[in-house]
Every structure is written in C-alpha cells, then in structure tokens.
Amino acid sequence: MKKIILLLMVLVTTASQAQPVLSTWKQNTNGAVGYNNIPADVQQVFYSANFVYVKCTGIPSYNIGPWAMNPNVPTNQSWVFKITRSPVQNTGTLTTVGGGQIGVFKNGVVAFNAGDAMSYNNLGIWHRNAYYFEGTGFDTSGGHPAPGGAYHYHINMTRLYSGNASQHSPLVGYMFDGFPIYGSYAYSNTNGTGGIRRMKSGYRKRNITARTTLPDGTVLQASQYGPAINSTYPLGCFYEDWETYSGGDLDAHNGRIAVTPEYPSGIYAYYLTIDSLGNPEYPYLIGPTYYGVVTAGNAGPGGGHVTISETVTQYFPTSVTGNETPVNFTLYQNYPNPFNPETTIKFDLSKAENVSLKVFDLQGKEVAALVNEKMNTGSYSVKFNGTNLSSGVYYYTLKTSESSVTNKMLLVK
Numbered sequence: 001m002k003k004i005i006l007l008l009m010v011l012v013t014t015a016s017q018a019q020p021v022l023s024t025w026k027q028n029t030n031g032a033v034g035y036n037n038i039p040a041d042v043q044q045v046f047y048s049a050n051f052v053y054v055k056c057t058g059i060p061s062y063n064i065g066p067w068a069m070n071p072n073v074p075t076n077q078s079w080v081f082k083i084t085r086s087p088v089q090n091t092g093t094l095t096t097v098g099g100g101q102i103g104v105f106k107n108g109v110v111a112f113n114a115g116d117a118m119s120y121n122n123l124g125i126w127h128r129n130a131y132y133f134e135g136t137g138f139d140t141s142g143g144h145p146a147p148g149g150a151y152h153y154h155i156n157m158t159r160l161y162s163g164n165a166s167q168h169s170p171l172v173g174y175m176f177d178g179f180p181i182y183g184s185y186a187y188s189n190t191n192g193t194g195g196i197r198r199m200k201s202g203y204r205k206r207n208i209t210a211r212t213t214l215p216d217g218t219v220l221q222a223s224q225y226g227p228a229i230n231s232t233y234p235l236g237c238f239y240e241d242w243e244t245y246s247g248g249d250l251d252a253h254n255g256r257i258a259v260t261p262e263y264p265s266g267i268y269a270y271y272l273t274i275d276s277l278g279n280p281e282y283p284y285l286i287g288p289t290y291y292g293v294v295t296a297g298n299a300g301p302g303g304g305h306v307t308i309s310e311t312v313t314q315y316f317p318t319s320v321t322g323n324e325t326p327v328n329f330t331l332y333q334n335y336p337n338p339f340n341p342e343t344t345i346k347f348d349l350s351k352a353e354n355v356s357l358k359v360f361d362l363q364g365k366e367v368a369a370l371v372n373e374k375m376n377t378g379s380y381s382v383k384f385n386g387t388n389l390s391s392g393v394y395y396y397t398l399k400t401s402e403s404s405v406t407n408k409m410l411l412v413k
Helices: 130-137
Strands: 002-008 044-047 051-056 079-084 101-107 115-119 127-129 144-145 150-151 171-175 180-182 186-187 197-200 203-205 243-244 253-259 267-271 312-314 328-332 342-349 353-360 364-375 380-383 391-399 406-410
Touching: 051 406, 079 101, 127 130, 328 391, 328 406, 342 353, 364 380
Parallel strands: 002 312, 180 267
Antiparallel strands: 044 051, 044 312, 051 079, 101 171, 115 127, 144 150, 171 180, 186 197, 203 243, 253 267, 328 342, 342 380, 353 364, 353 391, 391 406
C-alpha cells in the first residue's frame, strides 16, 4: 500500500519559493464548484523526489459554456497526472503529440493539440484544424467538451490569465514532458532582457495554390490530394497548410529556451501563440511533437489516471485567496520588474500596524530588511537596490501581526 505523508508547510519561504511545478497549481481550498456543481480546479497535489502528482476534476471554477452544435457535456474526469520534476530534452526519436489530453493547465483543465482528430476524407493526411472546424462551438473562454466529457482547450484560453502585453505572461500549466506552458508575452531576449513582447509563432501559411504536396516537399499521389483552396477550405484550415520558418520566435514545438520569472536560470518553455490582433495563431499550444521526454500514463485516450505507487508527500499551498483570511494591507507588484539594480515596492495599510518588509533569495535566506516598524494607515513606497546581489528571482514579504503576503521579482544584470 502506498504511503502518503501529510506535510503542512508554515514557513514564509515555503509556498512561494517551492519548485514551480509544485507551487503553480490552483488548488481548491474553499470547496469551490464549477459546471453542474462539480468540484472545481485542482483537488490535491502530491510529490516525491522525482514527480509531482496532480489530482483534478478537469472543471474550472469560472463559468463555462454554452457550446453551439456540441452535444457533449463536461463531466468529472477524476484526473491523476504525473509530472516529472526534472524534464529533459528528447534527443532521440521525437514523441508525436496525439489526440486527447497532451498537458494540463494550472486549474486542472486539460490541453488538446491543434486538431479535431479528423482528416479530409479520412485520408490520414490533411488533418483538420480544430480552431477552424470547431471554433464556433468554443465557449467564451475558448474551451469545449469532448466525447466522454473532458472539457479542454485547443487554443489560448481567455479566463485563466490576463494577456497583459506589458509584463511577462504567467506560467499557466505543464505539458506532459514536464516543461512549462506560458501565456503569449515574454522577454524579448532569451536572457531575460529587452522588454516584453508577443511571442511569434514559428509557423506560417504555405505559399501554395493547390494541396498536392506536404510541407517537407513530398509530392502526393492524386488520391492523396487535399481539397481545393477556397472559401470552404481556406489556406490554414489543415495542419499541412503550415510550414516552419525562421521569422518567428519559437521553434517547431512552439517553444524556446529562455529565462522566465519562475526559472531565472532558463528553461525550455511552450507559449500560447496569438497574432497581432490577439486571435489564436497556429499551432496555438504545441507543435506536432513534444520537445522533451514524455512521462507515460498521462496522454491520450485511456491516460490521465495514473496510480501513485511510491511514497509521496502532500503539498499544501500557503498563499490564501478569497475570504478565508482577512488581509489588512495590499502589497503591489514591484516596478520595474525585471529590474537592475533598483526597483520600487508599494503597499497600502488599512490600519496602523507593526510592519516588516523583507527580501529573500531562492533558498529562503534573508537578503534585506526594508521595513521593521509601526506604521500608520496610508500608502507607502520603498526602494530596493540589488547592486550587491546576483541576477535571479527574489521574494519580498510584507508581514503584519495578522497576515503576510509574498510576491516575486526578477533581478537581471
């Protein structure tokens, strides 16, 4: 019988400074329900030395539906996913991204690939683009249910995060090779410098007038030709209408190796691609193959119900939201962020309090005590200078007698 150790984390450095694959998940701590009163978001997170196990229903806490011309109904999928804590590049034969779930977002909703599991005339060529053929049936957040009840996204979702073009998009989930998924905006340069911009897809529509060849140049037999390019089948509505090119920011998997706020030393990351108008852009979430080595048991039909067969520890989030703990202050995101060498931290107090504001490194070591005194009601700004510190992620914690809040910031030199 597997052994589960329940570990309640109480130190200020634990939740915010845990490995992102542990702390990212939106755990349901207040009994929230979603569609049809199904328990929402991630139910539990467990971990061992090598893996994180995510238990979720597949239902978000925000409203979903309706789905035009779709008879399917979202149901509790009782997912259990196994995510590696040490993802590695696949240097052998790449793993094809198949049908069904290919990754999981931080609220437990699954990601699907760009297709709708069908091809033109069932040829096994000219695979249909779900955004084109099914997009009118997506709900306002960009999702819909599959046969069997798995609610999922093929494209950039609009409810899980705000697409703020002035800051690095948040980490929104993980593919099943263990590499993170981010929103559409990132640092211009892979070393974390150069401001923020939209990540451009590494794909473009092919310059063709007939569907007689594949993107790699293969000439097809007449029986394998795709339909004529017209208003019914416009260029772009099939996988094979797209080709990779060097003018984008991302590779054929739809990612790149770069510094991110959660991974200051750099990591391979996937990005949710959109065009200049904010519309979803192929390949949307991931290309035809994974970048890394895929953990077995998660993907596709029949997957996603991993048995936990090793000793694990339950991970409890320490950050609290909603009405669970009253907070008598507001701590804002530092500005600028990233910064070098100085940034400003702002906070508001709703009543007079003994206040401490401290900065910690990734190991939880205190590197600066910015405030430690009784302060009156009001708004405050404090400067933090990182001249004597190394580049990387730091955490600043505002604490009173009743509560504490921690934010992260990135020093880039």
